[in-house]
Amino acid sequence: MNLKVFILAASTIAVGLVELTVGGILPEIADDLNVTLGTAGQLITVFALVYAISGPVLLTLTAKIERKRLYLLALAIFFLGNLMTYFSPGFLLVMIARVITAMSTALIVVLSLTIAAKIVEPAHRAKALGFVYMGISSSLVLGVPIGILVADHFGWRAVFLGIAMLSVLSFILIYLFLEKIPSERVEPLSVQIKSLGSIKIASAHLATMFTLAGHYTLYAYFTPFLKTTLNLNQYWISICYFLFGLSAVFGGALGGTLADRIGSRKSILLVISSFAVVLFFLPYATFSFPVFLVAMMLWGALSWSLAPPQQNYIIQIDPASSDIQQSINNSALQVGISLGSAIGGVALEHTRSVVSIAHVGAGVVVVALICGIISLTSPYRVKQAGTLKQEG
Template structure:
């Protein structure tokens, strides 16, 4: 195993842990700052929206900055921001440090994926990207539960120190092992956003946005939704998070084979339908631990498993500029996470945490409708012989294109 890739994967693990761990310590955060659970959820919202909006912007503006310097700068900002959250004297300052953490993540995220593809031979680039991406996926099964357990057994402030320590270790690895990273060709922000002019791309990305809004409406308030089942015991909550994350990790591995066998359209429709049913029954299944585990496993497997057929469909729309559209899809994921914090907070006020599943199910239903509209557009374009490449297309490929 190339240790340079492991270093980058560790950085992605830290970023992913920071994305998911707040949900596990949300009640403690709310109590610490004497605020409601919905308000505390905005810590996830601020981090996600900053990452979503700044990742493509920084990738364009910092195209001429040496990759190692950008990686170290991103991790440095990320470490300081999480330590700042740990010692924040007020909720307003905590929100500001979460935004700063999003900035650091936006500097590291696209740079790490592009660097992974550029430091290995062409025949190993796919494996390199898979290793780095696994860091983010594994964070759902290990990083978030460990951070939740640390916060439950000690104090949530130590959870943020744990995240900062992970990023610091990655930074030391970058400093020691990544001596030279080739520079990518520059692509402007306008060129990165150009594919949005294609309705097929717009509808497909809207599906991503709606689905992840639904999924993270539940996840952001995970501790509150499953509070009846866990009795707010940090060990039980961490176990539920492990089950959710592990199911998602496994599903990511086998869903690609399903797509190859029956096509992305059928796989995506089936997984969205199962998540819809899961969320509709969540007000009942989240009441007891014996039923909460199957609900979390089904949600984790089908929720994360749906990412593969969705990405497969996106690549099929415009394979020539797939890295750019996949980058837009990542932004749609984090924008959905952002919206989820707001939607979930409002849902708790109106419906209560126990019935949040109904609201999430409605959003999944909307995602299914938009997904079908996207497929019809794609089919119509194929029947009409429309070229794959959306117009206007970028004139150069971004750093991710080295994959």
């Protein structure tokens, strides 16, 4: 695999850590800034919201800027945002810093995806996207434990200073190894938004959103699930999270490799349907801890396997607007995470059973499968070289 793809993946790890690492150190942040735990929790909510919205918008507004220059500029802003968090004396400035880092993170991640897709041969594109998603999933999975570890030894502010230093390393690597990539003509944002009126494209984004929503319906409440079904203590719960995270990290590479071998369309159907089945039967695997670990790791791998074939599929069906569609699909992923957590909470409130939320999550993934089938079977008219071409 191209060295530049690995550098892009490493860069997404560096910037991605900033999103969920806050979740593990909320009490320390709340105490230091003299706010309630609920108020501190808005640092996560606001970040996810700004991230989801700003990616497509910023990609359009910066369309005329050469891609390497834009990447370095976004990394510089990300660095300053984390320094601002480190030095902020109050909650308001920390929140402003979170908005700055959310916007720059969204742009860096989507640039990593779009650049990776351009610097490799089409036959290896899905695999390249898979490696970048390995970086994204790594940061999301490892952010909380790393944040807790660093905060315990050096204080919560040191977490953001460390992330700032990692972004400096990413800046150096991108500057040294990534060649200049010219900007491409991008349709106005209004035109790109209209593309979502296509059932084929909108359904593809919804498939991503509902798959992650189904996943987080259970994953957001994984700790009580493990305590209730397996009576695990904190030590074994930590091991489960570690193994799950390990599986999730390799899920992106799995999805990319699968798409390169059997095609993106078959991969999308295979991953979503398998994910629904595994999620539904996961509670029934708790009769044996070793059996459950196998099922759990399969669940973890599948949770991040959809993104690479889905991104590759989007590029295939609409090359002209592929950059913005990749960004929108990444935003759909973020919305799915928030939606899934909310669905899980409502289901838990009504059923009072952590086991039942696995079935609810599987049901949400079935909705994703339906959306995927609609997208794959719907025609779409794309403009190519001044003509209209019918795509199946």
